[in-house]
Amino acid sequence: MATKRRPVFNSNNPATGEVVGTYPMLNKSEVAVLVEHARTASTKWQALSFGGRKQVLLAWSSLIINRIEEIAALITLETGKPLSDARLEVGIAVSHIGWAARHAESIMRTSYRRPGLLMANMSATVERSPLGVVGVIGPWNYPIFTPIGSISYALAAGNTVLFKPSEYTPGVGMWLEESFSEVAPFADIFTTVTGLGDTGSALCTSGVDKISFTGSTRTAKLVAADCASTMTPVVLECGGKDPVIVAADADIKRAVDATMWSAMANAGQSCIGAERVYVDEKVAEEFIARAIELASTIHSGAPGDANYGPATMPSQIKVIQSHIKAAIADGGTCVYGGPKSVAAPFVQPVVLIDVPEDSVAMREETFGPIIIINRVASMREAIELSNASRYGLGANVWSKRKGKQIASKLQCGMVAINSTFAFATISSVPFGGVKDSGSGRVHGPEGLLEYTFARTVVRTRFNLPLHFLSFKRRPTDDSLIIKLVKILKGRLG
Numbered sequence: 001m002a003t004k005r006r007p008v009f010n011s012n013n014p015a016t017g018e019v020v021g022t023y024p025m026l027n028k029s030e031v032a033v034l035v036e037h038a039r040t041a042s043t044k045w046q047a048l049s050f051g052g053r054k055q056v057l058l059a060w061s062s063l064i065i066n067r068i069e070e071i072a073a074l075i076t077l078e079t080g081k082p083l084s085d086a087r088l089e090v091g092i093a094v095s096h097i098g099w100a101a102r103h104a105e106s107i108m109r110t111s112y113r114r115p116g117l118l119m120a121n122m123s124a125t126v127e128r129s130p131l132g133v134v135g136v137i138g139p140w141n142y143p144i145f146t147p148i149g150s151i152s153y154a155l156a157a158g159n160t161v162l163f164k165p166s167e168y169t170p171g172v173g174m175w176l177e178e179s180f181s182e183v184a185p186f187a188d189i190f191t192t193v194t195g196l197g198d199t200g201s202a203l204c205t206s207g208v209d210k211i212s213f214t215g216s217t218r219t220a221k222l223v224a225a226d227c228a229s230t231m232t233p234v235v236l237e238c239g240g241k242d243p244v245i246v247a248a249d250a251d252i253k254r255a256v257d258a259t260m261w262s263a264m265a266n267a268g269q270s271c272i273g274a275e276r277v278y279v280d281e282k283v284a285e286e287f288i289a290r291a292i293e294l295a296s297t298i299h300s301g302a303p304g305d306a307n308y309g310p311a312t313m314p315s316q317i318k319v320i321q322s323h324i325k326a327a328i329a330d331g332g333t334c335v336y337g338g339p340k341s342v343a344a345p346f347v348q349p350v351v352l353i354d355v356p357e358d359s360v361a362m363r364e365e366t367f368g369p370i371i372i373i374n375r376v377a378s379m380r381e382a383i384e385l386s387n388a389s390r391y392g393l394g395a396n397v398w399s400k401r402k403g404k405q406i407a408s409k410l411q412c413g414m415v416a417i418n419s420t421f422a423f424a425t426i427s428s429v430p431f432g433g434v435k436d437s438g439s440g441r442v443h444g445p446e447g448l449l450e451y452t453f454a455r456t457v458v459r460t461r462f463n464l465p466l467h468f469l470s471f472k473r474r475p476t477d478d479s480l481i482i483k484l485v486k487i488l489k490g491r492l493g
């Protein structure tokens with residue numbers, strides 16, 4: 001009898017289309033078996049204690065640093081990004097592993113709470129425990145940095161992890177598993193499950209204790225729906241349409257430099273990349289002129305030959321093309337590049353100005369090296385337009401004096417003042433969005449606590465001659481409670 005061949009899929013070099021690897025598509029039952037293994041391993045991983053896990057994670061980060069050229073080359077091969085960008089990505093990912101390893105114990109330390117007057121005979125504590133098994137579903141745009149923001153924090157908290165990488169970057173996912181296995185004290189602590197969307201969906205319904213997803217808002221909704229069927233909690237890191245606000249007192253030279261990099265680096269495939277600029281009309285001409293000048297100095301091409309690479313996901317080219325065309329059809333002007341800047345798989349820089357706010361190019365995530373610059377009469381208008389989006393991931397504000405004031409009014413998860421992207425590289429601060437950009441956080445104490453549950457423990461320290469929580473409660477107890485409530489105006493807690 002002929003044996004059934006295991007379904008596989010290919011990973012391609014997006015710059016050339018060449019096949020660079022072939023990986024198995026894991027089905028529902030295979031995922032279920034791996035979840036069971038991870039569950040068994042989680043007891044041992046938790047028993048290792050914070051110190052033991054820290055040692056393993058720090059050994060992993062050292063191994064990744066020692067082999068940075070190897071993993072950076074693989075990232076470049078599967079995403080098409082320049083080697084220098086891949087190295088930077090690995091460096092930032094490694095710093096998150098170290099931070100999570102070093103801080104897990106203090107973040108999860110039992111906290112002591114005031115029991116309140118009525119319960120003064122009790123002690124009240126909140127303990128933090130790992131969830132058990134965490135499923136991480138990752139994207140292709142930053143195939144190591146993004147998933148490590150969930151994987152390392154979940155591991156440091158004492159969970160075992162199953163990781164489903166994007167179908168465009170399975171090689172990077174497998175490399176992570178293999179490198180971890182070299183430092184792991186036993187098997188099944190961290191496992192990569194390769195496959196397409198169905199494998200991701202299987203992970204969502206496999207009974208893992210939490211899913212941490214990064215990708216499009218559309219897929220996030222499918223993930224949340226799948227997870228709802230098994231009451232699996234989720235962290236959702238989705239798309240954005242990040243605004244850049246430029247005030248009249250901004251350092252325009254620096255603002256342009258950072259904004260163009262934020263918009264174009266990694267071929268514009270950054271969830272926190274600048275997509276729309278609201279610049280004070282008093283400095284708009286200078287900002288636009290400098291943006292055009294800078295755009296003319298950068299170009300897309302194969303790694304080693306360009307400032308940024310191709311579109312990693314071939315289907316994104318259509319989205320980019322349609323946004324440029326819509327922006328022009330809706331009344332916007334191309335001041336650098338245009339529809340002809342798109343020659344798959346590469347997209348050269350495009351600078352558009354004065355695009356109406358209701359254009360799809362202003363509303364939806366483009367995920368390409370396109371920047372739209374619109375003039376505003378005031379910072380109030382800039383804030384209103386920034387907030388008038390279904391997304392709320394990150395934002396950048398450029399102003400010498402009003403940065404904090406403007407930032408405090410923005411409806412988004414992260415703001416960089418006179419900088420860009422910085423919040424993603426600072427391990428101690430949470431990363432995530434509001435509205436259609438997702439819910440929950442990765443990084444920082446908030447990100448680590450996502451992979452724990454709170455266990456409240458209250459304990460009787462001494463007995464009171466009162467019977468509040470008993471059928472023995474007497475009328476004198478009742479009148480004492482009411483007296484206390486009245487005297488303390490309800491402040492019993």
Ligand code: NDP
Binds near residue numbers: 164168204
């Ligand atoms: P998706 O959101 O479709 O994919 C993200 C991850 O989810 C991948 O690992 C994917 O697997 C997996 N997945 C797909 N379908 C399911 C499912 N039903 N259940 C569980 N997991 C699933 O992103 P794409 O890669 O298709 O990119 C589409 C768009 O998303 C981009 O054009 C961009 O606009 C946005 N995006 C935003 C990112 C961000 O950081 N904000 C990152 C990546 C994309 P597989 O790859 O095998 O389909």
